[in-house]
Amino acid sequence: MRPFARSRRLRCSAAALGAVAILGACSSGETPGAAASAARPSQAAQRKSLPSNVLSPDMVSAVSAGGTGAPAVQVKFELRQRPAVxxxxxxxxxxxxxxxxxxRVSGKVEAGDGLELVAGGEIPPTERPVEGxxxxxxxxxxxxxxxIFTVSAVLGVDAAGESSTQTFSIPVIVGAGLPEQPAKPAAKRSTAR
Structure with a gap:
């Protein structure tokens, strides 16, 4: 196999793997047996702290924007239904x-192009949150x-008299996502010198 064809195959494989990872993050099914999704909790109940072992197994980690050191918090998310226009x-x-x-932990949520934030834009402060x-x-x-669009959770974290901000990205794939692009023909090499 020629080196050009091999590198092209590797790039295509990497792109396909990335697309599968993004699609996997956006669960399309309902959580079987999840009583929590059947009843809509009140705003106060939504903010309640629970042990991390009671989180839905369908929750996945949001992507943290790079920074120095370990993040002070982790963000997980779950889409309750498949997004449609x-x-x-x-x-x-x-x-x-x-x-x-x-x-203290507080924050806000921002919707990117293609999405409108309807509710939940402000994450109220939680004083002295418990680890885990x-x-x-x-x-x-x-x-x-x-x-394919992005929702961002921008969190303010206060610890030991210092304040920091951490941003987490949540992918939202609406409908079929991006339309399939036609393959570009390989550039012809000139053999004339």
Whole structure:
């Protein structure tokens, strides 16, 4: 096999693997036997802290924007239904403190192009959060068109008199995602010198 064809095959395989990873993060099924999704909890109940072992097994980690050192919190999320254009989508968030030395966690949620944030834009402050005990928050977004979009959770974390901000990205694939692009023909090499 020629080196050019081999590298092209590797690039295509890497792109396909990345697409599968993104699609896997957006669960399309309902959580079987999850009583929590059957009843919509009140706003106060949404913010209740629970041990991390009671989180839905369908929750996946949001992507943290790079920074120095270990993040003070981890964010997990779950889409309650498959996103479709003009159909509101509920997204459950779990903010899990990674340290017992945090004084306060608060934040906001922002929807990227193609999505409208309908509810849950503000993450109210939680004082002295317990390490490993998730802080639950729910948001609702309204997709405007098919495609792959991003919701960002921007968290303010106070610890030992210092404040920091951490941003987490949540992919939302609406409809079929991105339309399939036609393959580009390989550039012809010139043999004339």
């Amino acid at each position: 003009a159909q509101p989508v509920d997204i459950d968030l779990a903010i899990v403190p990674a340290s017992g030395a945090l004084d 005990v998730p802080i639950l928050h729910s948001i609702k977004v309204l997709p405007k068109k098919d495609g």
